[in-house]
Amino acid sequence: MVEIAVLLKQVPDTNAKIVVVNGRVDESAIASWVTSPYDEYAFEAALQHTEAAGGSITAITLGPARADKVLKDAAALGVTKLVRIWQDDWQDLDSNQVQSALANAVTAAGADLVYCGKQSADRNQGSTGPGIAEILGAACITEVSESDSAGSYLRPTASGSERVTVSSPAVVTFTKTQNELRRPNVRGIMMAKRAQIEVVGGDVSASQVNFNGHSSPAQKPPGKTYEGSDSVPEVVGLLRDEAKVL
């Protein structure tokens, strides 16, 4: 019976407006937080894995109290082991610190496999899965697009795809798969109301990264307007050679 730790990161809704105030993202201005989309693919793969082969799932997140939402959403899909990692004096954890804290929780959960997204939708670093594998001494397969309960994983490559199998312990990071995370139902939502979330802290080493500040993306330059049939060849040329959409 396999034990899978699924790592779920809470990120701003991908449609949320991000405001930078005094060099830092103003989290209080973010209206909606969601589970990072690649983590949702990993979660669905874990659900299908345990449904087919038996076993259980521990859902783990790292974040302040608002991150309980992603665990309750997981509980609505039947996950009963829910762990949130946080200490109130934590701020601006770097990748090594995040990986260390998550690896400790994975070990405590007794997980054979770790499933997570290939990268988060907010930081996009893509370092969490491989970093945890390094700490745990586990195998690591990244950017998996298809999986099965026999431990076989398909990952796209530049020239096609490759299928690999792996023995545990292993960390698997998922890219977009064919399987969107299933919707909960009311019965699951009612069960989630009673879900118990274990909150754990932990010691993390001093950060090696100094956070200097956030900034908004540069504003796009204004668009160009072309008028009249004489400009058609030029527009076609730009669409083909610059925009590369033709």
Added chain:
Amino acid sequence: MVYEALDFYDLDSQLTDEEIMVRDMVRGWVDAEVLPKIEKACSEGVFPDEWRVALGEMGVLGAPLEGYGCPGLSYVAYGVICRELERGDSGLRSFASVQGSLAMYPIWDFGSEEQKQKYLPGMASGDLIGCFGLTEPDYGSNPGDMITKAEDKGDHFLLNGAKMWITNGTISDLAVVWAKLDGVIRGFIVETGDEGYSAPEMTGKYSLKASVTSELVFQDCKIPKDRILPGVKGLKGPFSCLNNARFGISWGALGAAQACFSSAKEYSLSRIQFDHPIASYQLVQNKLAWMLREITKGQLLAFELGRKKDNGSWIPEHISLAKMNNVDIALEIAREARDIHGANGILDEYCIMRHMANLESVKTYEGTHDIHNLILGRHITGIQSFTRSL
């Protein structure tokens, strides 16, 4: 276009975690499975069966009922479900309203233990579809004068009469039918296949096209004695059901209004006339501000009514006010939204005309706008004005 729900007073922050999860579940389903298919369903005049299956799988049918496989959610959660469904289409919300409030509720409240166990689990899962037969061809606002009658034939009841404007009728497995037995209105459960029962579909509608509307015909319809609802006599039975359905409509209409507002806002920001977005002109801003004002007031009504339903402090007149007001403003908002969309507003590329046409029915069914005014008039004055001797 990503749907951004208008919630000017941040009322959804008053929802419980559970209510928010239910909202997100239904909203996500409507976005993914309803909106891409609704125009085709309307043009073909069908209610897609996959929606019945999905509603059952989500577990939202009979939302506020407890036990017998029913969800046991709050009335506010039920309202939120109706709002999210009707953002998709009033026909979809009608399906859920009729199933939950008009067919499941009377069995849950007035049925025998055997009836509850026989029907409710299957209805909650969507495996059994129910409908509600009250309105007759000649008796709409005045159901007390219904003609349909039941006769006690010793070992069975015999039903004769006809019902009209029955949502879900043709696709139903069972109908909760109100008929006079010895001059007293009683509820009966009629099953598809019962001798002398048929439910032909009504066609030619310009409204609620993605909803099945039917006649119910009882011609010496023979049903077993254990199909009578033992727990209620008189108009209290059907009116209890209607109170719950009207409550759902008061929320649902806001979903349609919010969809129209959202479309009008987006359109006005992107439509350029006289070198500027039409949203930059005062006349258009006035329309949008009016929509926001009315939707927000409607939301406050619905939320407060929901809390009253949950704590038991409501009276039927509260529901009349909310149903009447919220459908009325939703219809006017749809009309204003069509105006903002200009000629494009009549196309099925936008949701406007569909919602507008649907809301014409919603304004009339489950107690017409005028009847709700008369209910409130009676409440204010103590004088009923529904009927008089002329």
